[in-house]
Amino acid sequence: MTEKLQLVVSNRRHFILGATAAATLLSLPKLGFAEDNGWKAAMEGLVGSSEADANRVSIELPEIAENGNTVPFSVAVESPMTDEDHVKAVHVFATGNPRPDIGSFMFTPANGVADASSRMRLGRTQDIVAVAEMSNGQVFMATQTVKVTIGGCGG
Amino acid sequence: MAKVKPRVKVPKKASVGDVVTIKTLISHKMETGLRKDKETGELIPRDIISAFEAKFNGATVFSMNLHAGISANPFVSFPMKVTEAGEFEFIWNADGEKTYSKKAKLKVA
Incomplete structure:
Protein backbone atom coordinates (compact mmCIF):
# COMPACT_ATOMS: atom_id res chain seq x y z
CA MET A 1 0.00 0.00 0.00
CA THR A 2 2.68 2.48 1.00
CA GLU A 3 4.74 1.36 -1.98
CA LYS A 4 1.91 2.15 -4.33
CA LEU A 5 1.39 5.55 -2.77
CA GLN A 6 5.06 6.41 -3.18
CA LEU A 7 4.89 5.41 -6.79
CA VAL A 8 2.01 7.79 -7.39
CA VAL A 9 3.84 10.60 -5.66
CA SER A 10 7.00 10.01 -7.64
CA ASN A 11 5.03 9.91 -10.86
CA ARG A 12 3.44 13.21 -10.05
CA ARG A 13 6.83 14.68 -9.29
CA HIS A 14 8.11 13.45 -12.61
CA PHE A 15 5.15 14.95 -14.32
CA ILE A 16 5.81 18.35 -12.76
CA LEU A 17 9.49 18.17 -13.67
CA GLY A 18 8.61 17.15 -17.19
CA ALA A 19 6.07 19.93 -17.53
CA THR A 20 8.57 22.53 -16.30
CA ALA A 21 11.21 21.27 -18.71
CA ALA A 22 8.74 21.37 -21.59
CA ALA A 23 7.71 24.92 -20.69
CA THR A 24 11.37 25.99 -20.57
CA LEU A 25 11.99 24.47 -23.97
CA LEU A 26 8.92 26.15 -25.43
CA SER A 27 9.88 29.55 -24.06
CA LEU A 28 13.42 29.43 -25.50
CA PRO A 29 12.68 30.51 -29.08
CA LYS A 30 11.17 33.74 -27.71
CA LEU A 31 14.67 34.91 -26.77
CA GLY A 32 15.68 34.87 -30.40
CA PHE A 33 18.65 32.62 -29.81
CA ALA A 34 18.37 28.89 -29.52
CA GLU A 35 21.91 28.64 -28.23
CA MET B 1 57.69 31.93 -34.52
CA ALA B 2 57.94 34.07 -37.54
CA LYS B 3 58.97 37.63 -36.97
CA VAL B 4 56.12 39.84 -35.85
CA LYS B 5 55.81 42.77 -38.20
CA PRO B 6 53.47 45.67 -37.43
CA ARG B 7 52.19 47.72 -40.35
CA VAL B 8 50.09 50.88 -40.30
CA LYS B 9 48.47 53.03 -42.94
CA VAL B 10 47.95 56.68 -42.04
CA PRO B 11 47.04 59.28 -44.68
CA LYS B 12 50.11 61.38 -45.55
CA LYS B 13 48.17 64.60 -45.32
CA ALA B 14 44.77 65.61 -44.03
CA SER B 15 42.82 68.78 -43.35
CA VAL B 16 41.69 69.90 -39.93
CA GLY B 17 38.14 68.67 -39.37
CA ASP B 18 38.48 65.64 -41.64
CA VAL B 19 37.71 62.19 -40.30
CA VAL B 20 40.39 59.86 -41.59
CA THR B 21 40.62 56.09 -41.34
CA ILE B 22 43.70 54.54 -39.76
CA LYS B 23 44.43 50.96 -40.77
CA THR B 24 46.71 48.65 -38.85
CA LEU B 25 47.89 45.09 -39.37
CA ILE B 26 50.32 42.98 -37.43
CA SER B 27 51.63 39.57 -38.47
CA HIS B 28 50.77 37.20 -35.66
CA LYS B 29 49.40 33.65 -35.66
CA MET B 30 46.84 34.35 -32.88
CA GLU B 31 47.09 30.79 -31.51
CA THR B 32 43.73 30.19 -29.82
CA GLY B 33 44.78 27.71 -27.13
CA LEU B 34 41.99 25.40 -28.27
CA ARG B 35 43.93 23.53 -30.95
CA LYS B 36 45.70 20.24 -30.33
CA ASP B 37 49.11 19.27 -31.60
CA LYS B 38 48.34 16.60 -34.22
CA GLU B 39 51.28 14.38 -33.17
CA THR B 40 51.30 14.61 -29.39
CA GLY B 41 47.60 15.34 -28.87
CA GLU B 42 48.48 18.09 -26.42
CA LEU B 43 46.85 21.49 -26.44
CA ILE B 44 48.96 24.19 -28.07
CA PRO B 45 49.21 27.02 -25.52
CA ARG B 46 47.41 30.25 -26.28
CA ASP B 47 49.51 32.96 -27.88
CA ILE B 48 47.54 35.97 -29.06
CA ILE B 49 47.77 39.72 -29.30
CA SER B 50 45.38 40.64 -26.51
CA ALA B 51 45.44 44.42 -26.59
CA PHE B 52 45.97 47.20 -29.08
CA GLU B 53 46.32 50.90 -28.34
CA ALA B 54 46.66 53.96 -30.54
CA LYS B 55 48.08 57.16 -29.10
CA PHE B 56 48.19 60.53 -30.82
CA ASN B 57 50.62 63.08 -29.40
CA GLY B 58 50.79 60.98 -26.26
CA ALA B 59 47.04 60.67 -25.59
CA THR B 60 45.15 57.42 -26.11
CA VAL B 61 42.63 57.92 -28.91
CA PHE B 62 41.52 54.33 -29.52
CA SER B 63 42.15 50.93 -28.02
CA MET B 64 40.94 47.41 -28.48
CA ASN B 65 40.83 44.19 -26.48
CA LEU B 66 41.39 41.21 -28.72
CA HIS B 67 40.35 37.64 -27.96
CA ALA B 68 41.12 34.32 -29.62
CA GLY B 69 38.12 34.92 -31.89
CA ILE B 70 40.08 37.51 -33.86
CA SER B 71 41.74 36.16 -37.01
CA ALA B 72 45.45 35.54 -37.41
CA ASN B 73 47.40 38.63 -38.49
CA PRO B 74 44.89 40.90 -36.75
CA PHE B 75 43.69 43.83 -38.80
CA VAL B 76 42.15 46.79 -36.99
CA SER B 77 40.90 50.01 -38.51
CA PHE B 78 39.44 52.99 -36.71
CA PRO B 79 38.52 56.62 -37.44
CA MET B 80 40.29 59.75 -36.28
CA LYS B 81 39.10 63.33 -36.39
CA VAL B 82 42.01 65.54 -37.43
CA THR B 83 42.58 68.52 -35.11
CA GLU B 84 46.34 69.06 -35.42
CA ALA B 85 49.50 67.61 -36.91
CA GLY B 86 51.30 65.08 -34.80
CA GLU B 87 52.55 61.59 -34.34
CA PHE B 88 50.71 58.35 -33.79
CA GLU B 89 52.11 55.59 -31.68
CA PHE B 90 50.60 52.15 -32.06
CA ILE B 91 51.18 49.52 -29.40
CA TRP B 92 50.28 45.84 -29.52
CA ASN B 93 50.51 43.65 -26.40
CA ALA B 94 50.87 39.90 -26.84
CA ASP B 95 50.75 36.96 -24.43
CA GLY B 96 54.00 36.47 -22.55
CA GLU B 97 54.27 40.24 -21.96
CA LYS B 98 55.59 40.87 -25.45
CA THR B 99 55.07 44.34 -26.84
CA TYR B 100 55.33 45.61 -30.40
CA SER B 101 55.04 49.21 -31.48
CA LYS B 102 55.17 51.46 -34.51
CA LYS B 103 55.04 55.20 -35.06
CA ALA B 104 53.56 57.25 -37.90
CA LYS B 105 53.33 60.97 -38.53
CA LEU B 106 50.22 62.84 -39.60
CA LYS B 107 50.70 66.11 -41.49
CA VAL B 108 48.05 68.77 -41.68
CA ALA B 109 47.58 70.46 -45.02
Missing part, protein backbone atom coordinates in the same frame (compact mmCIF):
# COMPACT_ATOMS: atom_id res chain seq x y z
CA ASP A 36 24.06 30.16 -25.55
CA ASN A 37 27.78 29.44 -25.51
CA GLY A 38 28.26 31.84 -22.61
CA TRP A 39 27.97 35.08 -24.62
CA LYS A 40 25.19 36.32 -22.36
CA ALA A 41 27.34 35.86 -19.27
CA ALA A 42 30.24 37.52 -21.11
CA MET A 43 27.99 40.45 -22.04
CA GLU A 44 26.67 40.69 -18.49
CA GLY A 45 30.23 40.76 -17.19
CA LEU A 46 31.07 43.71 -19.44
CA VAL A 47 27.92 45.84 -19.42
CA GLY A 48 25.95 44.46 -16.46
CA SER A 49 23.03 43.02 -18.42
CA SER A 50 22.46 40.57 -21.23
CA GLU A 51 19.58 42.56 -22.71
CA ALA A 52 19.54 45.91 -24.49
CA ASP A 53 17.50 47.89 -27.00
CA ALA A 54 18.21 47.10 -30.64
CA ASN A 55 19.02 50.64 -31.64
CA ARG A 56 21.78 52.98 -32.91
CA VAL A 57 24.41 50.26 -33.24
CA SER A 58 24.96 48.28 -36.43
CA ILE A 59 27.24 45.43 -37.36
CA GLU A 60 28.25 44.65 -40.91
CA LEU A 61 29.24 41.16 -41.96
CA PRO A 62 29.23 39.20 -45.19
CA GLU A 63 25.99 37.26 -45.57
CA ILE A 64 27.97 34.15 -46.43
CA ALA A 65 31.51 33.70 -45.19
CA GLU A 66 33.29 31.12 -47.32
CA ASN A 67 36.25 30.90 -44.99
CA GLY A 68 35.55 31.10 -41.26
CA ASN A 69 39.23 31.74 -40.53
CA THR A 70 38.96 35.35 -41.50
CA VAL A 71 35.60 37.05 -41.68
CA PRO A 72 35.76 40.84 -42.09
CA PHE A 73 33.33 42.82 -39.96
CA SER A 74 32.71 46.40 -38.97
CA VAL A 75 30.70 48.03 -36.23
CA ALA A 76 29.20 51.50 -36.25
CA VAL A 77 27.21 53.49 -33.72
CA GLU A 78 25.23 56.67 -34.27
CA SER A 79 26.68 59.23 -31.91
CA PRO A 80 27.80 62.87 -31.98
CA MET A 81 31.09 61.73 -30.31
CA THR A 82 31.40 64.81 -28.11
CA ASP A 83 32.93 64.85 -24.64
CA GLU A 84 29.43 64.74 -23.11
CA ASP A 85 27.90 62.18 -25.45
CA HIS A 86 30.06 59.54 -27.06
CA VAL A 87 30.45 55.82 -27.51
CA LYS A 88 32.74 54.33 -24.90
CA ALA A 89 33.00 50.82 -26.25
CA VAL A 90 31.56 48.30 -28.66
CA HIS A 91 31.84 44.64 -27.66
CA VAL A 92 31.43 41.87 -30.22
CA PHE A 93 30.30 38.34 -29.35
CA ALA A 94 29.93 35.19 -31.42
CA THR A 95 27.00 33.05 -30.26
CA GLY A 96 28.24 29.81 -31.86
CA ASN A 97 32.00 29.79 -31.34
CA PRO A 98 33.73 27.66 -28.68
CA ARG A 99 34.37 30.94 -26.86
CA PRO A 100 31.99 33.87 -27.20
CA ASP A 101 34.42 36.80 -26.96
CA ILE A 102 35.64 38.33 -30.20
CA GLY A 103 36.86 41.75 -29.17
CA SER A 104 36.05 45.15 -27.70
CA PHE A 105 36.66 48.46 -29.44
CA MET A 106 37.22 51.39 -27.08
CA PHE A 107 36.46 54.78 -28.61
CA THR A 108 37.18 58.34 -27.49
CA PRO A 109 35.70 61.65 -28.67
CA ALA A 110 38.93 62.09 -30.71
CA ASN A 111 37.66 59.49 -33.16
CA GLY A 112 34.98 61.84 -34.51
CA VAL A 113 32.73 58.94 -35.47
CA ALA A 114 32.25 55.51 -33.92
CA ASP A 115 33.13 53.12 -36.69
CA ALA A 116 35.76 50.38 -36.60
CA SER A 117 36.56 47.15 -38.36
CA SER A 118 38.55 43.98 -37.90
CA ARG A 119 38.42 40.31 -38.87
CA MET A 120 37.06 37.44 -36.85
CA ARG A 121 37.13 33.66 -36.72
CA LEU A 122 33.85 31.80 -36.95
CA GLY A 123 33.45 28.09 -36.28
CA ARG A 124 30.10 27.73 -38.00
CA THR A 125 26.93 29.50 -39.11
CA GLN A 126 25.73 31.67 -36.23
CA ASP A 127 24.52 35.03 -34.96
CA ILE A 128 26.99 37.81 -34.13
CA VAL A 129 26.08 40.30 -31.42
CA ALA A 130 27.45 43.84 -31.13
CA VAL A 131 26.87 45.73 -27.89
CA ALA A 132 27.50 49.47 -27.64
CA GLU A 133 28.23 51.16 -24.34
CA MET A 134 27.55 54.91 -24.32
CA SER A 135 29.19 57.54 -22.12
CA ASN A 136 25.88 58.17 -20.31
CA GLY A 137 25.55 54.50 -19.38
CA GLN A 138 23.04 53.54 -22.07
CA VAL A 139 23.53 50.17 -23.75
CA PHE A 140 22.39 49.22 -27.25
CA MET A 141 22.80 46.03 -29.22
CA ALA A 142 22.51 44.59 -32.72
CA THR A 143 22.62 41.08 -34.11
CA GLN A 144 23.48 39.74 -37.52
CA THR A 145 23.42 36.21 -38.87
CA VAL A 146 26.34 34.95 -40.91
CA LYS A 147 26.48 31.69 -42.85
CA VAL A 148 29.85 29.98 -42.66
CA THR A 149 30.83 27.47 -45.34
CA ILE A 150 34.15 26.30 -43.85
CA GLY A 151 34.61 26.75 -40.11
CA GLY A 152 37.74 28.45 -38.86
CA CYS A 153 38.34 27.17 -35.38
CA GLY A 154 41.26 24.91 -36.22
CA GLY A 155 41.77 21.51 -34.64
Whole structure:
Protein backbone atom coordinates (compact mmCIF):
# COMPACT_ATOMS: atom_id res chain seq x y z
CA MET A 1 0.00 0.00 0.00
CA THR A 2 2.68 2.48 1.00
CA GLU A 3 4.74 1.36 -1.98
CA LYS A 4 1.91 2.15 -4.33
CA LEU A 5 1.39 5.55 -2.77
CA GLN A 6 5.06 6.41 -3.18
CA LEU A 7 4.89 5.41 -6.79
CA VAL A 8 2.01 7.79 -7.39
CA VAL A 9 3.84 10.60 -5.66
CA SER A 10 7.00 10.01 -7.64
CA ASN A 11 5.03 9.91 -10.86
CA ARG A 12 3.44 13.21 -10.05
CA ARG A 13 6.83 14.68 -9.29
CA HIS A 14 8.11 13.45 -12.61
CA PHE A 15 5.15 14.95 -14.32
CA ILE A 16 5.81 18.35 -12.76
CA LEU A 17 9.49 18.17 -13.67
CA GLY A 18 8.61 17.15 -17.19
CA ALA A 19 6.07 19.93 -17.53
CA THR A 20 8.57 22.53 -16.30
CA ALA A 21 11.21 21.27 -18.71
CA ALA A 22 8.74 21.37 -21.59
CA ALA A 23 7.71 24.92 -20.69
CA THR A 24 11.37 25.99 -20.57
CA LEU A 25 11.99 24.47 -23.97
CA LEU A 26 8.92 26.15 -25.43
CA SER A 27 9.88 29.55 -24.06
CA LEU A 28 13.42 29.43 -25.50
CA PRO A 29 12.68 30.51 -29.08
CA LYS A 30 11.17 33.74 -27.71
CA LEU A 31 14.67 34.91 -26.77
CA GLY A 32 15.68 34.87 -30.40
CA PHE A 33 18.65 32.62 -29.81
CA ALA A 34 18.37 28.89 -29.52
CA GLU A 35 21.91 28.64 -28.23
CA ASP A 36 24.06 30.16 -25.55
CA ASN A 37 27.78 29.44 -25.51
CA GLY A 38 28.26 31.84 -22.61
CA TRP A 39 27.97 35.08 -24.62
CA LYS A 40 25.19 36.32 -22.36
CA ALA A 41 27.34 35.86 -19.27
CA ALA A 42 30.24 37.52 -21.11
CA MET A 43 27.99 40.45 -22.04
CA GLU A 44 26.67 40.69 -18.49
CA GLY A 45 30.23 40.76 -17.19
CA LEU A 46 31.07 43.71 -19.44
CA VAL A 47 27.92 45.84 -19.42
CA GLY A 48 25.95 44.46 -16.46
CA SER A 49 23.03 43.02 -18.42
CA SER A 50 22.46 40.57 -21.23
CA GLU A 51 19.58 42.56 -22.71
CA ALA A 52 19.54 45.91 -24.49
CA ASP A 53 17.50 47.89 -27.00
CA ALA A 54 18.21 47.10 -30.64
CA ASN A 55 19.02 50.64 -31.64
CA ARG A 56 21.78 52.98 -32.91
CA VAL A 57 24.41 50.26 -33.24
CA SER A 58 24.96 48.28 -36.43
CA ILE A 59 27.24 45.43 -37.36
CA GLU A 60 28.25 44.65 -40.91
CA LEU A 61 29.24 41.16 -41.96
CA PRO A 62 29.23 39.20 -45.19
CA GLU A 63 25.99 37.26 -45.57
CA ILE A 64 27.97 34.15 -46.43
CA ALA A 65 31.51 33.70 -45.19
CA GLU A 66 33.29 31.12 -47.32
CA ASN A 67 36.25 30.90 -44.99
CA GLY A 68 35.55 31.10 -41.26
CA ASN A 69 39.23 31.74 -40.53
CA THR A 70 38.96 35.35 -41.50
CA VAL A 71 35.60 37.05 -41.68
CA PRO A 72 35.76 40.84 -42.09
CA PHE A 73 33.33 42.82 -39.96
CA SER A 74 32.71 46.40 -38.97
CA VAL A 75 30.70 48.03 -36.23
CA ALA A 76 29.20 51.50 -36.25
CA VAL A 77 27.21 53.49 -33.72
CA GLU A 78 25.23 56.67 -34.27
CA SER A 79 26.68 59.23 -31.91
CA PRO A 80 27.80 62.87 -31.98
CA MET A 81 31.09 61.73 -30.31
CA THR A 82 31.40 64.81 -28.11
CA ASP A 83 32.93 64.85 -24.64
CA GLU A 84 29.43 64.74 -23.11
CA ASP A 85 27.90 62.18 -25.45
CA HIS A 86 30.06 59.54 -27.06
CA VAL A 87 30.45 55.82 -27.51
CA LYS A 88 32.74 54.33 -24.90
CA ALA A 89 33.00 50.82 -26.25
CA VAL A 90 31.56 48.30 -28.66
CA HIS A 91 31.84 44.64 -27.66
CA VAL A 92 31.43 41.87 -30.22
CA PHE A 93 30.30 38.34 -29.35
CA ALA A 94 29.93 35.19 -31.42
CA THR A 95 27.00 33.05 -30.26
CA GLY A 96 28.24 29.81 -31.86
CA ASN A 97 32.00 29.79 -31.34
CA PRO A 98 33.73 27.66 -28.68
CA ARG A 99 34.37 30.94 -26.86
CA PRO A 100 31.99 33.87 -27.20
CA ASP A 101 34.42 36.80 -26.96
CA ILE A 102 35.64 38.33 -30.20
CA GLY A 103 36.86 41.75 -29.17
CA SER A 104 36.05 45.15 -27.70
CA PHE A 105 36.66 48.46 -29.44
CA MET A 106 37.22 51.39 -27.08
CA PHE A 107 36.46 54.78 -28.61
CA THR A 108 37.18 58.34 -27.49
CA PRO A 109 35.70 61.65 -28.67
CA ALA A 110 38.93 62.09 -30.71
CA ASN A 111 37.66 59.49 -33.16
CA GLY A 112 34.98 61.84 -34.51
CA VAL A 113 32.73 58.94 -35.47
CA ALA A 114 32.25 55.51 -33.92
CA ASP A 115 33.13 53.12 -36.69
CA ALA A 116 35.76 50.38 -36.60
CA SER A 117 36.56 47.15 -38.36
CA SER A 118 38.55 43.98 -37.90
CA ARG A 119 38.42 40.31 -38.87
CA MET A 120 37.06 37.44 -36.85
CA ARG A 121 37.13 33.66 -36.72
CA LEU A 122 33.85 31.80 -36.95
CA GLY A 123 33.45 28.09 -36.28
CA ARG A 124 30.10 27.73 -38.00
CA THR A 125 26.93 29.50 -39.11
CA GLN A 126 25.73 31.67 -36.23
CA ASP A 127 24.52 35.03 -34.96
CA ILE A 128 26.99 37.81 -34.13
CA VAL A 129 26.08 40.30 -31.42
CA ALA A 130 27.45 43.84 -31.13
CA VAL A 131 26.87 45.73 -27.89
CA ALA A 132 27.50 49.47 -27.64
CA GLU A 133 28.23 51.16 -24.34
CA MET A 134 27.55 54.91 -24.32
CA SER A 135 29.19 57.54 -22.12
CA ASN A 136 25.88 58.17 -20.31
CA GLY A 137 25.55 54.50 -19.38
CA GLN A 138 23.04 53.54 -22.07
CA VAL A 139 23.53 50.17 -23.75
CA PHE A 140 22.39 49.22 -27.25
CA MET A 141 22.80 46.03 -29.22
CA ALA A 142 22.51 44.59 -32.72
CA THR A 143 22.62 41.08 -34.11
CA GLN A 144 23.48 39.74 -37.52
CA THR A 145 23.42 36.21 -38.87
CA VAL A 146 26.34 34.95 -40.91
CA LYS A 147 26.48 31.69 -42.85
CA VAL A 148 29.85 29.98 -42.66
CA THR A 149 30.83 27.47 -45.34
CA ILE A 150 34.15 26.30 -43.85
CA GLY A 151 34.61 26.75 -40.11
CA GLY A 152 37.74 28.45 -38.86
CA CYS A 153 38.34 27.17 -35.38
CA GLY A 154 41.26 24.91 -36.22
CA GLY A 155 41.77 21.51 -34.64
CA MET B 1 57.69 31.93 -34.52
CA ALA B 2 57.94 34.07 -37.54
CA LYS B 3 58.97 37.63 -36.97
CA VAL B 4 56.12 39.84 -35.85
CA LYS B 5 55.81 42.77 -38.20
CA PRO B 6 53.47 45.67 -37.43
CA ARG B 7 52.19 47.72 -40.35
CA VAL B 8 50.09 50.88 -40.30
CA LYS B 9 48.47 53.03 -42.94
CA VAL B 10 47.95 56.68 -42.04
CA PRO B 11 47.04 59.28 -44.68
CA LYS B 12 50.11 61.38 -45.55
CA LYS B 13 48.17 64.60 -45.32
CA ALA B 14 44.77 65.61 -44.03
CA SER B 15 42.82 68.78 -43.35
CA VAL B 16 41.69 69.90 -39.93
CA GLY B 17 38.14 68.67 -39.37
CA ASP B 18 38.48 65.64 -41.64
CA VAL B 19 37.71 62.19 -40.30
CA VAL B 20 40.39 59.86 -41.59
CA THR B 21 40.62 56.09 -41.34
CA ILE B 22 43.70 54.54 -39.76
CA LYS B 23 44.43 50.96 -40.77
CA THR B 24 46.71 48.65 -38.85
CA LEU B 25 47.89 45.09 -39.37
CA ILE B 26 50.32 42.98 -37.43
CA SER B 27 51.63 39.57 -38.47
CA HIS B 28 50.77 37.20 -35.66
CA LYS B 29 49.40 33.65 -35.66
CA MET B 30 46.84 34.35 -32.88
CA GLU B 31 47.09 30.79 -31.51
CA THR B 32 43.73 30.19 -29.82
CA GLY B 33 44.78 27.71 -27.13
CA LEU B 34 41.99 25.40 -28.27
CA ARG B 35 43.93 23.53 -30.95
CA LYS B 36 45.70 20.24 -30.33
CA ASP B 37 49.11 19.27 -31.60
CA LYS B 38 48.34 16.60 -34.22
CA GLU B 39 51.28 14.38 -33.17
CA THR B 40 51.30 14.61 -29.39
CA GLY B 41 47.60 15.34 -28.87
CA GLU B 42 48.48 18.09 -26.42
CA LEU B 43 46.85 21.49 -26.44
CA ILE B 44 48.96 24.19 -28.07
CA PRO B 45 49.21 27.02 -25.52
CA ARG B 46 47.41 30.25 -26.28
CA ASP B 47 49.51 32.96 -27.88
CA ILE B 48 47.54 35.97 -29.06
CA ILE B 49 47.77 39.72 -29.30
CA SER B 50 45.38 40.64 -26.51
CA ALA B 51 45.44 44.42 -26.59
CA PHE B 52 45.97 47.20 -29.08
CA GLU B 53 46.32 50.90 -28.34
CA ALA B 54 46.66 53.96 -30.54
CA LYS B 55 48.08 57.16 -29.10
CA PHE B 56 48.19 60.53 -30.82
CA ASN B 57 50.62 63.08 -29.40
CA GLY B 58 50.79 60.98 -26.26
CA ALA B 59 47.04 60.67 -25.59
CA THR B 60 45.15 57.42 -26.11
CA VAL B 61 42.63 57.92 -28.91
CA PHE B 62 41.52 54.33 -29.52
CA SER B 63 42.15 50.93 -28.02
CA MET B 64 40.94 47.41 -28.48
CA ASN B 65 40.83 44.19 -26.48
CA LEU B 66 41.39 41.21 -28.72
CA HIS B 67 40.35 37.64 -27.96
CA ALA B 68 41.12 34.32 -29.62
CA GLY B 69 38.12 34.92 -31.89
CA ILE B 70 40.08 37.51 -33.86
CA SER B 71 41.74 36.16 -37.01
CA ALA B 72 45.45 35.54 -37.41
CA ASN B 73 47.40 38.63 -38.49
CA PRO B 74 44.89 40.90 -36.75
CA PHE B 75 43.69 43.83 -38.80
CA VAL B 76 42.15 46.79 -36.99
CA SER B 77 40.90 50.01 -38.51
CA PHE B 78 39.44 52.99 -36.71
CA PRO B 79 38.52 56.62 -37.44
CA MET B 80 40.29 59.75 -36.28
CA LYS B 81 39.10 63.33 -36.39
CA VAL B 82 42.01 65.54 -37.43
CA THR B 83 42.58 68.52 -35.11
CA GLU B 84 46.34 69.06 -35.42
CA ALA B 85 49.50 67.61 -36.91
CA GLY B 86 51.30 65.08 -34.80
CA GLU B 87 52.55 61.59 -34.34
CA PHE B 88 50.71 58.35 -33.79
CA GLU B 89 52.11 55.59 -31.68
CA PHE B 90 50.60 52.15 -32.06
CA ILE B 91 51.18 49.52 -29.40
CA TRP B 92 50.28 45.84 -29.52
CA ASN B 93 50.51 43.65 -26.40
CA ALA B 94 50.87 39.90 -26.84
CA ASP B 95 50.75 36.96 -24.43
CA GLY B 96 54.00 36.47 -22.55
CA GLU B 97 54.27 40.24 -21.96
CA LYS B 98 55.59 40.87 -25.45
CA THR B 99 55.07 44.34 -26.84
CA TYR B 100 55.33 45.61 -30.40
CA SER B 101 55.04 49.21 -31.48
CA LYS B 102 55.17 51.46 -34.51
CA LYS B 103 55.04 55.20 -35.06
CA ALA B 104 53.56 57.25 -37.90
CA LYS B 105 53.33 60.97 -38.53
CA LEU B 106 50.22 62.84 -39.60
CA LYS B 107 50.70 66.11 -41.49
CA VAL B 108 48.05 68.77 -41.68
CA ALA B 109 47.58 70.46 -45.02
